[in-house]
Amino acid sequence: MIEILNIFAISIIYSLIIFAPTSEKVFSFKFLRFDKISEFRLFFFLIVLNIIWFLSVLDLNLKFIISSVLFFYFIIFFLSLKKKLFFEKNYFFYLFFFSLVIFILAIDISHNLFLYWDAQKLWLPKALLFYNNETISNLGETEYQHYSYLGSLFWAFFWKFFLVENEYVGRIFYITIFCFSIFNFLELFNFSKKKFLIAFLFFILLIYDYWHLRGYQEILIFSFLLICSKYLFLILRENKSQIKNFVLFFLSLNLIIWIKNEGIIFSLILNFLFILFLNRKAKFKFLLSLLFISLIFIRFFIFKFYHLDYSISNDFNFYTIPQSIIENFNIKNIIYISKYLIISFFKFPHIFLSLFCALIIFFDKKLLRKCYFLYFYLLASIILIFFIYLNSNQIYGLDFMVRTSLFRIVFELSPPYLLFILILFKNIQLKIK
Amino acid sequence: MKKIINLIKNFEYLLILILILILSKNLELFKKTYVIWNTNVFERQQAAYDFCEDSGTGYIIYLKKRFNINSLPIIRNNYRTPDKSWIFGSYKNTGYDKNKIILINYNQSKLDKFEEMKFKVLDNYKDKCFYLIKND
Numbered sequence: 425m426i427e428i429l430n431i432f433a434i435s436i437i438y439s440l441i442i443f444a445p446t447s448e449k450v451f452s453f454k455f456l457r458f459d460k461i462s463e464f465r466l467f468f469f470l471i472v473l474n475i476i477w478f479l480s481v482l483d484l485n486l487k488f489i490i491s492s493v494l495f496f497y498f499i500i501f502f503l504s505l506k507k508k509l510f511f512e513k514n515y516f517f518y519l520f521f522f523s524l525v526i527f528i529l530a531i532d533i534s535h536n537l538f539l540y541w542d543a544q545k546l547w548l549p550k551a552l553l554f555y556n557n558e559t560i561s562n563l564g565e566t567e568y569q570h571y572s573y574l575g576s577l578f579w580a581f582f583w584k585f586f587l588v589e590n591e592y593v594g595r596i597f598y599i600t601i602f603c604f605s606i607f608n609f610l611e612l613f614n615f616s617k618k619k620f621l622i623a624f625l626f627f628i629l630l631i632y633d634y635w636h637l638r639g640y641q642e643i644l645i646f647s648f649l650l651i652c653s654k655y656l657f658l659i660l661r662e663n664k665s666q667i668k669n670f671v672l673f674f675l676s677l678n679l680i681i682w683i684k685n686e687g688i689i690f691s692l693i694l695n696f697l698f699i700l701f702l703n704r705k706a707k708f709k710f711l712l713s714l715l716f717i718s719l720i721f722i723r724f725f726i727f728k729f730y731h732l733d734y735s736i737s738n739d740f741n742f743y744t745i746p747q748s749i750i751e752n753f754n755i756k757n758i759i760y761i762s763k764y765l766i767i768s769f770f771k772f773p774h775i776f777l778s779l780f781c782a783l784i785i786f787f788d789k790k791l792l793r794k795c796y797f798l799y800f801y802l803l804a805s806i807i808l809i810f811f812i813y814l815n816s817n818q819i820y821g822l823d824f825m826v827r828t829s830l831f832r833i834v835f836e837l838s839p840p841y842l843l844f845i846l847i848l849f850k851n852i853q854l855k856i857k
Numbered sequence: 858m859k860k861i862i863n864l865i866k867n868f869e870y871l872l873i874l875i876l877i878l879i880l881s882k883n884l885e886l887f888k889k890t891y892v893i894w895n896t897n898v899f900e901r902q903q904a905a906y907d908f909c910e911d912s913g914t915g916y917i918i919y920l921k922k923r924f925n926i927n928s929l930p931i932i933r934n935n936y937r938t939p940d941k942s943w944i945f946g947s948y949k950n951t952g953y954d955k956n957k958i959i960l961i962n963y964n965q966s967k968l969d970k971f972e973e974m975k976f977k978v979l980d981n982y983k984d985k986c987f988y989l990i991k992n993d
Contacts, residue, residue: 427893524877528886535889537898538905545939552948565949567940590898618869625876629883 431534434586434593435527438600443519444468444497445511447504455667461512463668466608466651468500470675473578477682480577481726485557486584493581514617521621525603525628530596536634537592543639550576551594555584561730570733572723574682575641598643602636603628605647605839609654612846630774642836644683645690650839651676652694657843660701660797674715681723685736686833688720693804701797745815752814757822761813764826765806768834775834778841781848791851798843805837909986912938913961916986920959921945924979924988930957956991963987 448464458464472493479489539548549566550573563569575598583594606627615623636643655673658664677694680687695716699709727734769775782802785791792799809830816822881887892901899922906914913934920926921944929945931953940950958976960968965984980988 425894427898428890431893525880528877528880528884531886531889531893532884535892535901536905537902541939544941544943548943549940549948552943552946556946556948558948565951567950618873621873622869622876625873625880629876629880 427534428531430586430588431530431596432527434588434596435530436523437586438526438582438597439519439523441472442469442600442604443515443522444500445504446500447507449507450500450503456671458668462608462611463672467668467672467675469604470651470672470679472496473679474675476577476581477574477679480554480560480574483559483561483730485559486554486577486580487557490581490585517617521624522603522607525625526596526600529599529603529628529632532634533595533599533637534590534592538638540638540640546571547576547579547639547641548591551579551583551591554580560726560732563730563732568738570685570727570735570738572682572684572687574679575644575684578644595637595639598637598647601647602632602643605650606631609650609839609842612654612657613849627774630777631772636835640832641684642832645680645687645836646839648676648680648683649690649836650842652680653840653843656694656697656797656840657846660697660703661794661843661847663703665702665704670712674719677716678719681719684836686836688723688736689808690837691716691720693801693808696804697797697801700800748815749811752816752822757814758810760823761810761826761830764830765809765834768831771831772835772838775838775841778838778844781844782841785844785848785851788851791847795844795847798840798847801840808837809833909961909982911936911962912941913959913986914938914941914944916961916982917941917944917959920980920988926957928954928957930954930959930988932959933961933963935962958987958989960987960989961985 442465444465446461446464446468448458448461451458451464451467458467475493475496476489479492484492546566546568550563550571553562553566554573554577558565560573563573578597578601579591579594581594582597583591586593607624610620610623610627613620613623636646652673655669655676658669659673677691681691695713698712698716702709702712724734769779782799785795786799812833813822813826813830816825896904899918903915903918903922906912906918908915908919913936917932926945929942929947929952932941942948942950958971960971962985968978968987968989971989975992976989977992978987979990
């Protein structure tokens, strides 16, 4: 009984963290102004997560980080009170439904406490390290020290925050981020209140599976990449290249880089998208690329600074990449990877639906012209998957690597595919009007 | 016309309710709520893993609760499995309490070695999984 009440309270508190009662007027600069409260909430939330990251990089322990974040929340809340708190229309309606969905999914997590192999081996030990008030400089005491750690830090942060001994409390926060990313993405559809909720529940039904929450980090990459996708769409397709959209994009991208090492490679793909498809001057693109590279450089620098292993992966040797590709490049391996790739498209309904929309858009020349960046991303992600697995080393073998991780990589790469659904939907909506 | 619009509006609420029910049914919300209500975290954690088959995680969780083990025992398993130090709240696989040993997927014949080292069996599950402590 008490545990159910705990889960219920946690669901409401997490929802309140997302729907923080703040005012966008608290933060208003000439170059960075938020017109909508929802935009400001996203900014505020991403800032909080980046503060957690930043303080961890300063080698501070979790107790200090929690106190600092709470202090930051109180300051913003206090300033918002001064500016008169702003509750937009339907605030409590959305808050109620958001908490309800989190509660339903949280019950699923707290019932099934199974953690999968890598979660037990990699991510939970890192979370335990932070939970025990150790810091980034102690990461060397864990296995796979070269792996990024931010997901484990979030896990530990919310586990400790609630003073509850159960590790799943931290994972419920993963659900919160996941739901919020969908919530945020759906704003692009411009639905009315009820239709918005129908779409929200539909996407949750389509994507959610406990498989994603076995302690793995892909759900976080998925969520933050979905946030990036929204701004990718606004910047590249709608030409809304205001500074605020770039800021929200990069705040989210920075988290991706620090959650999993694959995030570093994903950020390079997104950088290419900007270079190729952004409708701005070369100088601006150069500055953006510099920012991308700086974020990646900081990641490696910090690891080197704390004497941690800063290689991307111990399974790959960069000097033998061409040799590995030549060795593995044969029909049998290509068919094997393709087979699993196709299965993965069917395994995840949202990818299947997105690719179905992509197929329809492909035959509409007018629409296709506006979606080149998405097809480029689709192609780049497929090439990346082949590149990763053709590099498989002799220790594990290609078939083992494909069997155990291809589905996860396809899932974490999939958020921008959802833009195909959005674009087709908007086109149909326009035709009906 | 108004009636139709009202009907559609009500239908949207109905659809939200139906989707919530589908979500609840898919995730077996009521059954799981009942289970959480009637069990504690240890029991559910134990049930989530195999007991004494491959990883023996369920057995280790059972031992931790039954014998109130707070220090990290040496855990040996004849199967390949991720390190289980996390069950005892430890993030590193060092600093073991050498007076406590958990053996998974062992058999009685292999215990002789430990008995010679003055260990006594505190728990034996189907002659396959054991908990030993050193006799001082």
